[in-house]
Amino acid sequence: MGACQKDFESAVNQVKLLKKDPGNEVKLKLYALYKQATEGACNTPKPGLFDLINKAKWDAWNALGNLPKETARQNYVDLVSGLRSSSDSSSQVKPEADKKRAGYDTLVITSEDCITKIMLNRPAKKNALTTQMYREIMLALEAASKDDSTITVFTGNGDYYSSGNDLTNFTDIPPGGIEEKAKNSAILLRDFVDCFIDFPKPLVAVVNGPAVGISVTILGLFDLVYASDRATFHTPFSHLGQTPEGCSSYTFPKIMGPAKAVEMLIFGKKLTAGEAYAQGLVTEVFPDSTFQKEVWTRLKAYSKLPQNAMHISKQIIRNHEKEKLHAINAEESRILQERWLSDECMNAVMDFFSRKAKL
Numbered sequence: 001m002g003a004c005q006k007d008f009e010s011a012v013n014q015v016k017l018l019k020k021d022p023g024n025e026v027k028l029k030l031y032a033l034y035k036q037a038t039e040g041a042c043n044t045p046k047p048g049l050f051d052l053i054n055k056a057k058w059d060a061w062n063a064l065g066n067l068p069k070e071t072a073r074q075n076y077v078d079l080v081s082g083l084r085s086s087s088d089s090s091s092q093v094k095p096e097a098d099k100k101r102a103g104y105d106t107l108v109i110t111s112e113d114c115i116t117k118i119m120l121n122r123p124a125k126k127n128a129l130t131t132q133m134y135r136e137i138m139l140a141l142e143a144a145s146k147d148d149s150t151i152t153v154f155t156g157n158g159d160y161y162s163s164g165n166d167l168t169n170f171t172d173i174p175p176g177g178i179e180e181k182a183k184n185s186a187i188l189l190r191d192f193v194d195c196f197i198d199f200p201k202p203l204v205a206v207v208n209g210p211a212v213g214i215s216v217t218i219l220g221l222f223d224l225v226y227a228s229d230r231a232t233f234h235t236p237f238s239h240l241g242q243t244p245e246g247c248s249s250y251t252f253p254k255i256m257g258p259a260k261a262v263e264m265l266i267f268g269k270k271l272t273a274g275e276a277y278a279q280g281l282v283t284e285v286f287p288d289s290t291f292q293k294e295v296w297t298r299l300k301a302y303s304k305l306p307q308n309a310m311h312i313s314k315q316i317i318r319n320h321e322k323e324k325l326h327a328i329n330a331e332e333s334r335i336l337q338e339r340w341l342s343d344e345c346m347n348a349v350m351d352f353f354s355r356k357a358k359l
């Protein structure tokens with residue numbers, strides 16, 4: 001049987017999560033098969049001789065001639081599956097080393113009672129999200145989508161849920177310069193948010209304390225948000241010279257109406273848990289003293305519900321907006337790439353590190 005569109009889309013996502021760079025030759029093959037599967041035979045003019053990269057891509061695509069779209073789709077899925085199993089089998093040689101290499105230095109992941117729990121684990125830094133952490137979360141989501149748990153839970157270790165993007169991401173500039181960093185960060189951000197948009201199982205946030213920035217915006221992509229009454233919800237983008245991400249430019253106005261979304265996303269109004277509940281961003285608020293007990297009792301009961309029914313219901317509720325969400329995510333990431341290079345943003349980051357500004 002040929003690969004269905006879902007297998008193909010899943011293979012496209014898996015490529016982003018490969019642990020090892022497959023090399024240029026394989027990347028060209030993947031590119032060519034992707035173009036053939038989505039657009040059919042090569043239909044663009046041949047790039048000039050000196051446009052080396054685009055010419056190599058064009059040659060690879062053109063070499064597929066009139067290969068049918070379905071066959072290209074299947075070949076793409078097979079190629080990705082081969083790449084994944086070779087990276088898995090190389091990791092089986094040293095399971096302990098691989099566990100370390102696969103990441104989770106910044107997360108604690110446990111599976112119990114059909115629930116996979118992904119806990120942000122940098123309590124001393126208020127669970128601020130480093131680039132390593134974004135990558136580990138993507139890997140954890142990929143694994144959780146395939147394990148036998150029925151629901152997946154995000155929470156934070158310590159007194160914060162998360163203080164959002166780790167601002168040291170702005171100071172760790174590679175030799176290629178700030179422009180290159182901004183470009184790569186925009187790709188990372190888009191891929192990160194895409195993983196939430198596409199996540200197939202019910203996704204639950206257990207917001208144990210204050211949440212800032214991107215840890216708030218992606219809540220619009222969760223299926224349940226439980227909050228301690230100690231939690232706050234803060235998106236101070238203008239203060240940081242930045243703009244909304246995580247699809248919040250779309251999900252927040254939809255959830256709470258444009259007037260309230262503007263207060264949060266443009267003016268940086270910090271919401272209490274009760275206010276976030278009133279705006280529809282939070283499903284339910286619990287007293288901090290009984291938060292963990294009440295939430296986990298509830299989740300354990302939910303996790304025993306029939307798995308397929310829950311997953312199909314999620315698909316019905318979410319799938320019709322997926323394409324739109326991906327487009328919004330791409331646009332938000334593109335705009336942020338420019339913002340990160342602005343004086344407004346740089347000054348805000350410098351103020352934080354020189355201790356002139358705290359939220």
Ligand SMILES: CCCCCCCCCC/C=C/CC(=O)SCCNC(=O)CCNC(=O)[C@H](O)C(C)(C)COP(=O)(O)OP(=O)(O)OC[C@H]1O[C@@H](n2cnc3c(N)ncnc32)[C@H](O)[C@@H]1OP(=O)(O)O
Nearest residue numbers: 125126128163164165166167169182185213214340358359
């Ligand atoms: C061109 C390159 C671009 C790179 C971009 C990468 C991809 C980004 C994609 C997404 C973008 C997202 C947007 C956001 O998330 S915006 C929100 C960013 N977050 C903040 O601005 C919060 C900053 N932190 C604070 O204001 C305060 O720390 C606090 C959260 C209010 C807590 O205050 P506190 O007094 O209770 O605790 P404090 O002593 O400050 O914190 C303890 C230590 O933790 C460090 N820390 C906390 N949060 C962060 C953070 N977000 N980034 C870096 N470090 C953080 C803090 O510095 C303390 O460290 P130390 O003990 O002094 O060493």
